[in-house]
Amino acid sequence: MTIRTGAPVVVGVDGSAAGLDAVRVAVQEAAHRRRTLRVVHAFIWPLLGVPVGPAPGAPAGGGLRHEAERHVAQAVAEAGKVAPQVPVTGVVVDGAATAVMLAESRDAALVVLGHRGLGGFTGLLVGSVSVQVSARAHCPVLVVRGEPHPGGPVLVGVDGSELSAAAIEFAFAEAAYRDVPLVAVHAWLFPSPAGPGEALPVVYDGDYQGDDVNRILSESVAGYLERYPQVVVRHRLVRGTAAHVLVEESKNAGLLVVGAHGRGALSGLLLGSVSHAVLHHAHAPLVVVRHQPERH
Numbered sequence: 001m002t003i004r005t006g007a008p009v010v011v012g013v014d015g016s017a018a019g020l021d022a023v024r025v026a027v028q029e030a031a032h033r034r035r036t037l038r039v040v041h042a043f044i045w046p047l048l049g050v051p052v053g054p055a056p057g058a059p060a061g062g063g064l065r066h067e068a069e070r071h072v073a074q075a076v077a078e079a080g081k082v083a084p085q086v087p088v089t090g091v092v093v094d095g096a097a098t099a100v101m102l103a104e105s106r107d108a109a110l111v112v113l114g115h116r117g118l119g120g121f122t123g124l125l126v127g128s129v130s131v132q133v134s135a136r137a138h139c140p141v142l143v144v145r146g147e148p149h150p151g152g153p154v155l156v157g158v159d160g161s162e163l164s165a166a167a168i169e170f171a172f173a174e175a176a177y178r179d180v181p182l183v184a185v186h187a188w189l190f191p192s193p194a195g196p197g198e199a200l201p202v203v204y205d206g207d208y209q210g211d212d213v214n215r216i217l218s219e220s221v222a223g224y225l226e227r228y229p230q231v232v233v234r235h236r237l238v239r240g241t242a243a244h245v246l247v248e249e250s251k252n253a254g255l256l257v258v259g260a261h262g263r264g265a266l267s268g269l270l271l272g273s274v275s276h277a278v279l280h281h282a283h284a285p286l287v288v289v290r291h292q293p294e295r296h
């Protein structure tokens with residue numbers, strides 16, 4: 001029997017189809033990591049003073065609390081179908097979704113959420129719970145969106161910052177679990193003439209910049225090659241803005257991993273513009289990493 005110790009993988013469910021997609025990904029993450037899965041539904045109504053039991057005279061088994069418990073039971077059952085070897089618990093926790101999931105993230109190896117939930121409006125690209133939890137969680141957050149690409153590589157955005165190093169470490173572990181290649185992507189922009197007659201800046205040295213960005217890529221991954229000899233690593237230097245490049249490259253990825261903010265982080269900024277953009281537009285599930293790894 002597999003011994004499962006350490007923090008669980010936690011998945012948030014709200015009764016939506018996207019929440020169930022998150023459960024299917026979360027239970028596989030738990031299986032890879034040899035962790036348990038904890039299914040959580042945050043139940044706001046008692047805080048708002050709304051009656052949560054069955055209406056007077058109505059048969060037992062109705063009411064909002066019962067419905068909340070049904071969401072959890074359905075998610076636990078779904079997890080059991082996907083990876084029956086993973087022990088799963090389910091809870092209804094009274095509170096607002098973001099606050100509850102942030103509290104859960106303190107003791108989680110990973111929090112998994114759908115990109116949308118039951119609320120929002122048509123055309124909303126990502127829900128408020130997903131954005132806020134990604135921005136403030138105490139552990140990495142996996143937001144399930146886009147198409148699943150089974151066997152697709154793990155893609156990691158590299159910019160030489162401290163958090164991109166944390167993202168690289170996370171991405172190596174994921175590529176090893178999944179037995180897929182790791183693609184380290186660095187997007188870069190250099191000046192080019194906008195049209196005939198326009199000159200490049202005098203101090204600009206394209207070769208030098210090319211060497212420089214190559215060095216960022218290889219130095220960033222070098223430390224992990226020994227620890228993960230089984231992971232095939234590819235480097236991609238792509239010209240363009242980081243957000244565009246990562247969104248584009250995510251079309252065939254199994255998972256995209258980014259740091260919560262990059263080198264341009266203003267102090268106190270919770271999510272950088274690239275992390276924000278990929279949360280809204282990525283074509284694959286993505287992970288936002290905001291701390292040095294401890295538990296994952």
Ligand SMILES: Nc1ncnc2c1ncn2[C@@H]1O[C@H](COP(=O)(O)OP(=O)(O)OP(=O)(O)O)[C@@H](O)[C@H]1O
Nearest residue numbers: 012013042113114116117118119120127128129130
């Ligand atoms: N009450 C909840 N309890 C636990 N997890 C939740 C809850 N609400 C949402 N989530 C999680 O967050 C994911 C995204 O839902 P979110 O609420 O952010 O989007 P939305 O409902 O479409 O938009 P919004 O609520 O911002 O109007 C869900 O798929 C689910 O994983």
Ligand SMILES: [Mg+2]
Nearest residue numbers: 117118119127
């Ligand atoms: Mg919602």
